[in-house]
Amino acid sequence: MDLTRRVIVALDFDTAEDAEAVVERLGDTGQSYKIGLQLLTAAGPSLVTSLAAAGKDVFLDLKLFEIPTSVAAAVRAAGVRGATMVSVHASAGSRILRAAVRAAAEFPRLRVVALTVVTSLIDADLAEVGVTATTGEQTARLALLARDAGCHGVVAAPHDAAALRRLLGPDVLVVTPGVTLPVHPDAATDHARPAHPADAFRAGASHVVIGRALTRAPDPAAVLAAIAEELRISGAATRPAGHRTDSATR
Template identity: 60%
Template sequence: MEPNSQVIVALDHDNRATADAVVEQLGDACRFYKIGLELLTAAGPDIVKDLVAQGKEVFLDLKLFEIPNSVAGAVRAAGAMGVSLVTVHGMGGSSIMAAAVDAARDFPGLRILALTVVTSMTDADLADIGVADTVDEQVLRLARLARKAGCHGVTASPQDVAALRRILGSDALIVTPGIVLPGESSAEHARHGTPGAALTAGASHVVVGRSVTRAADPAAAFRLVQAPPAA
C-alpha cells in the first residue's frame, strides 16, 4: 500500500472554508480524508461529494449506532456518495454490524469498519457504563464480533494494533485514530501513538488530525506522517 493511501487526514472543523483550505494546502499529496459528525453537520453532504469528485477517498466516520434498518439506510446513502469507509459502532452488536455489511454489498468500493473502543475511553469509563472488562479485553471482544458479522475491519487505538492484527489476520483493515507526531502530546486521546509505531505494529491506515491541520505548514507535517520514524 502506498504511503499516501495509508494516511487519512481528519477534517475535524466546524466550517467548510477551513476544511477546503486544508485540502488545497495538501493538494495531490493527500488522497484520503476523514469527515466526522462535526463537519458533516456544519457543511452537509456536498463536501463529501465534492471530495469524491476531486478523486479523493472519504472515510465517513459516523459511528452508526441505531436500529439495523436505519443503519442500513445510512450506509446506502454513504455508498451512493462514493464514500470508501464508514464506521458502525461495535457495541451496537451483531445485527447492526451485519445490516451495515449487507447494505454495503451494492457498493463495491465501500468498506465497513467496526468501532471498538474510542481512543478517549479508559477502563474507568467502561466501568461507568457497566462493562467490567478492561479496554484491551473489550477491544478484542468487539473485533471478534465484527469479524463474525462480516465487517471489513475495525477502528482502534494505535496501542491495540498488534493484538488486533494477530486475531484478525493480514487482510483486515485496522484504522487507527489517536495519531500524534513524535514529541507531541494529546489531551483528547487517552490511548494514542505515533504513525510509525502504528504502521510497524500492523495498522493498515493511520488517521491524523490537528498534527497536520493545525500545523504552521500542513504539507510539511503531512510529509512527516507519510515517512515517520519508528518511534
C-alpha cells in the same frame, strides 16, 4: 495499498470553507480524508461528494448505532456520496453490523469498519457503564464480533493494533485514530491511548488518522510529506497492513 492513502487526514472543522482550505493546501499530498460528526453536522455531506469526485478516499466517520434499517440506509447514503469507508459501532451488535455490511455490498469500494472502544475511554469509563472488561479485552471481544459479522475492519487505539493484527489476521483493516506527531508532542488530545504513526503501522495498523497536529500546522503538506517519508525510510508501513485485493484504498 498506496501509502499516501493509508494516512487519513481528519477534517475536524466547523465549516466547509476551513476544511476545503486544508485540502487545497495539501494538494496531491493528501489522498485520504476523514469527515466526522462535527463537520458533517456543520456543513452537510456535499464535501464528501466533492472529495470523492476529485479521486480522494473519504472515511465517513458516522459511528452508526441505530436499528438495522436506519443503519443500512445511512450506509447506502454514504455509498451514494462516494465514501470509501464508513464506521459503525461494534457495540450495536451483530444484526446491525450485518445490516451495514449488506448495504455496503451495493458499492464496490465502500468498506465498513466497526468502532471497538472509543480512544478517549479508559477502564474506569467502561466500568461506569457496566462493562467489567478492560479496554483491551473489550476491544478484542468487539473486534471478533465485527469480523464474524463480515465487517471489513475495525477502529481501535494504536496500542491495540498489534493484538488485533494477531487476532484478526492479515486481511482485516485496522484503522487507528489517536496518533501523535513529534512536532506537537504536547498538543492537547482527547485520546487516552495515543502513539506515533510509525509505531501504529509497525504494530499492524492498516491506516492511521491524524487530525489537528497536522491540519493546524503552519505547513500541513510538509508535515504529511515528512510522515510519509519517515514511514518509507523506516519500512513501518510495509509490515502487516491489512492488504486486501479489494481494499477501499487503491
